[in-house]
Amino acid sequence: MDTPQKSVITQIGTPISKSRFEDSPVFNYINSLSPIRTIKSLPIPHPFSSLNFTSPPSVFTSPHLTSSHKESRFFKTHNSSSLPPNPIESQEEDESTPNEEVSAEEEASIEMGLSQTNPDVLAASPCGRDTTDLSLVPYAPRGENGSCEEAGMELQKMYDNVQGKIETPDWESLISDASELLIFDSPNDSEAFRCLMMQRTSNSEARFCTGVGMMQTMQQPDSNNEHESSNAIPYEAVSLLHRGVRRRCLDFEMPGNKQMVNENNTAACESSSARCVVPSIGLHLNAIAMSSKDCKTNVINDYSCSGKIQVGLQSSISTLQEALDQTENETREDADQDVPVEPALEELHLNSPKKKRLKLEAGEGESCKRCNCKKSKCLKLYCECFAAGVYCIEPCSCIDCFNKPIHEDTVLATRKQIESRNPLAFAPKVIRSSDSVLETGEDPSKTPASARHKRGCNCKKSNCLKKYCECYQGGVGCSINCRCEGCKNAFGRKDGSSNVEEAEQEEEVETSEKNIAAKSQQNTEVLMSKETSSALPMTPMPIYRQQLVQPPYSSSKNMMPPPQSFLGGGSSSGIYNSQYLRKPDISLTQSRIEKSFETVAEDRAEEMPEILIHSPVANIKSVSPNGKRVSPPHLDSSSSGSILGRRSGGRKLILHSIPSFPSLTPQH
DNA sequence: GAGTTTGAAACT
DNA sequence: CAGTTTCAAACTC
Numbered sequence: 149m150d151t152p153q154k155s156v157i158t159q160i161g162t163p164i165s166k167s168r169f170e171d172s173p174v175f176n177y178i179n180s181l182s183p184i185r186t187i188k189s190l191p192i193p194h195p196f197s198s199l200n201f202t203s204p205p206s207v208f209t210s211p212h213l214t215s216s217h218k219e220s221r222f223f224k225t226h227n228s229s230s231l232p233p234n235p236i237e238s239q240e241e242d243e244s245t246p247n248e249e250v251s252a253e254e255e256a257s258i259e260m261g262l263s264q265t266n267p268d269v270l271a272a273s274p275c276g277r278d279t280t281d282l283s284l285v286p287y288a289p290r291g292e293n294g295s296c297e298e299a300g301m302e303l304q305k306m307y308d309n310v311q312g313k314i315e316t317p318d319w320e321s322l323i324s325d326a327s328e329l330l331i332f333d334s335p336n337d338s339e340a341f342r343c344l345m346m347q348r349t350s351n352s353e354a355r356f357c358t359g360v361g362m363m364q365t366m367q368q369p370d371s372n373n374e375h376e377s378s379n380a381i382p383y384e385a386v387s388l389l390h391r392g393v394r395r396r397c398l399d400f401e402m403p404g405n406k407q408m409v410n411e412n413n414t415a416a417c418e419s420s421s422a423r424c425v426v427p428s429i430g431l432h433l434n435a436i437a438m439s440s441k442d443c444k445t446n447v448i449n450d451y452s453c454s455g456k457i458q459v460g461l462q463s464s465i466s467t468l469q470e471a472l473d474q475t476e477n478e479t480r481e482d483a484d485q486d487v488p489v490e491p492a493l494e495e496l497h498l499n500s501p502k503k504k505r506l507k508l509e510a511g512e513g514e515s516c517k518r519c520n521c522k523k524s525k526c527l528k529l530y531c532e533c534f535a536a537g538v539y540c541i542e543p544c545s546c547i548d549c550f551n552k553p554i555h556e557d558t559v560l561a562t563r564k565q566i567e568s569r570n571p572l573a574f575a576p577k578v579i580r581s582s583d584s585v586l587e588t589g590e591d592p593s594k595t596p597a598s599a600r601h602k603r604g605c606n607c608k609k610s611n612c613l614k615k616y617c618e619c620y621q622g623g624v625g626c627s628i629n630c631r632c633e634g635c636k637n638a639f640g641r642k643d644g645s646s647n648v649e650e651a652e653q654e655e656e657v658e659t660s661e662k663n664i665a666a667k668s669q670q671n672t673e674v675l676m677s678k679e680t681s682s683a684l685p686m687t688p689m690p691i692y693r694q695q696l697v698q699p700p701y702s703s704s705k706n707m708m709p710p711p712q713s714f715l716g717g718g719s720s721s722g723i724y725n726s727q728y729l730r731k732p733d734i735s736l737t738q739s740r741i742e743k744s745f746e747t748v749a750e751d752r753a754e755e756m757p758e759i760l761i762h763s764p765v766a767n768i769k770s771v772s773p774n775g776k777r778v779s780p781p782h783l784d785s786s787s788s789g790s791i792l793g794r795r796s797g798g799r800k801l802i803l804h805s806i807p808s809f810p811s812l813t814p815q816h
Numbered sequence: 817g818a819g820t821t822t823g824a825a826a827c828t
Numbered sequence: 829c830a831g832t833t834t835c836a837a838a839c840t841c
Contacts, residue, residue, distance in 0.1 A: 819840080822836100827831100
């Protein structure tokens with residue numbers, strides 16, 4: 149259904165829109181853009197620039213009160229700016245319409261560029277922005293949505309007929325995807341914007357991060373076109389959900405599909421967490437928290453979180469074409485796959501008594517923080533959420549939590565206070581320097597040392613072998629900065645010796661037995677996976693999931709490097725990501741930026757193997773961190789052929805996004 | 817799930 | 829800056 153509709157729209161819409169579109173600067177801008185080349189979009193001074201990202205990240209980045217104002221302003225501008233409140237039309241499909249058209253056009257025109265196309269489109273279309281914003285902004289007079297842009301309105305009117313047929317949800321998802329893409333593609337602005345969105349989202353208090361939330365949302369996927377109320381919820385929920393996931397990477401579990409699309413883009417997954425973290429790489433991509441953390445790593449990083457699900461989902465998507473299809477069918481997929489999938493995953497992975505821990509581990513990376521604060525009100529760095537620069541969400545078990553959008557002022561004030569005391573307090577704890585890898589030419593896989601804990605640890609009893617150790621937790625070796633005693637950090641001792649191999653060996657020894665036992669089990673799975681992979685582009689999700697999940701189980705608790713660690717440094721907070729992007733990266737020359745990106749890509753690649761390439765075989769063989777990292781290239785085509793293909797594809801996409809990044813830099 | 821351990825954060 | 833206390837995550841049972 150969707151596809152045909154779209155096609156209709158595309159065909160019809162394009163011609164029709166032209167007359168009207170041309171009038172709007174936005175459209176012009178869109179036209180000027182090459183769907184494939186995101187780069188273009190950035191350089192081009194579009195009306196947006198002023199509106200959108202000017203002061204984006206401020207919100208989280210630096211909890212300045214002004215930031216909030218800016219944001220509000222930002223939103224106001226959008227909302228009020230152009231649209232004469234047209235409650236009627238705007239209500240439901242305003243948002244979707246414009247974007248849709250554009251996306252449709254672009255999709256039609258471009259076979260590939262999911263990532264590129266959408267981002268551009270979004271960027272180009274104010275409506276897209278607005279939509280996003282609106283959806284994100286609870287406070288914004290949404291019902292209205294009316295706040296779409298003129299162009300959107302006009303278009304909408306024009307296409308009203310067509311649109312009527314179209315289901316908004318699809319578009320919404322598309323939009324959200326596009327937004328994702330956009331976000332990822334344009335590190336700086338997007339980042340900032342993301343942050344913005346984040347706040348807004350949080351404000352909305354709609355916390356979709358949680359799988360549950362998702363589930364709920366997903367369950368009502370399409371429906372609702374009719375009333376605002378009904379629509380509003382689903383729309384926001386869905387869109388928010390997606391965004392929320394990206395942003396916080398919070399609940400990994402979520403929108404696999406969406407992310408998958410992104411994933412094809414590659415950066416995406418991590419992105420949220422990691423990405424946010426791109427530079428540092430958060431809790432992964434820097435943890436995660438670089439997150440993923442962020443992004444991811446963020447993010448990623450963020451990766452970890454989404455990793456499980458994503459992987460599973462990814463397995464289902466091996467080709468761009470698929471991705472495209474997916475985009476088209478997103479809604480459907482969400483409804484169909486996500487719902488069932490999520491629960492399944494949860495059960496698979498999280499039912500065990502260790503559910504909580506596993507969850508945390510998965511999400512640790514980055515950004516997926518879930519605190520359990522009782523006395524700090526989540527307003528101190530004790531609180532992981534607060535420290536990560538994110539609001540607490542449902543999954544948190546905190547008591548008397550003030551780290552919520554409602555208490556935005558308090559949060560910001562507190563943050564400010566803490567920052568005044570320690571400007572780097574909210575900076576990623578683990579700083580990964582892409583430069584080090586590049587410059588030294590070190591093998592990233594063997595040099596976790598390239599990333600270091602910002603201040604170093606102070607461990608006394610844990611020997612830096614447990615997560616008590618922030619270095620270890622961050623997946624980095626101890627450094628001169630550390631004041632630890634009896635350091636045995638598996639990622640690198642303070643004295644410079646690396647225990648990684650040793651640790652691995654030990655771990656392997658420990659796990660070998662387990663693995664052997666598991667091997668027999670997995671053999672069956674392996675065979676299945678091989679068969680499946682060979683037969684189908686996508687591998688059976690269950691297998692991948694298991695594998696993904698398994699590693700943590702099988703491996704010794706302590707020895708397994710936190711997922712985030714691979715992604716990068718402090719993924720943690722989306723907030724910071726923007727900062728990092730702006731400050732360090734901005735200063736970088738384009739070439740250098742590219743390099744960094746490449747590094748990221750490499751890291752990703754490294755990472756991907758871990759997650760994606762957990763073919764049964766690989767899994768068995770490479771339990772240890774190194775093994776995983778090194779193994780990827782060695783993977784047998786037989787076992788991971790499809791995966792590799794995907795991987796390469798992912799990289800390719802990442803590279804595409806690279807150009808866009810530099811484009812942002814010009815601002816400086 | 818409760819209790820313990822641990823080390824960062826906060827405080828003095 | 830050093831010492832102490834508070835805190836929540838990590839870990840153990």
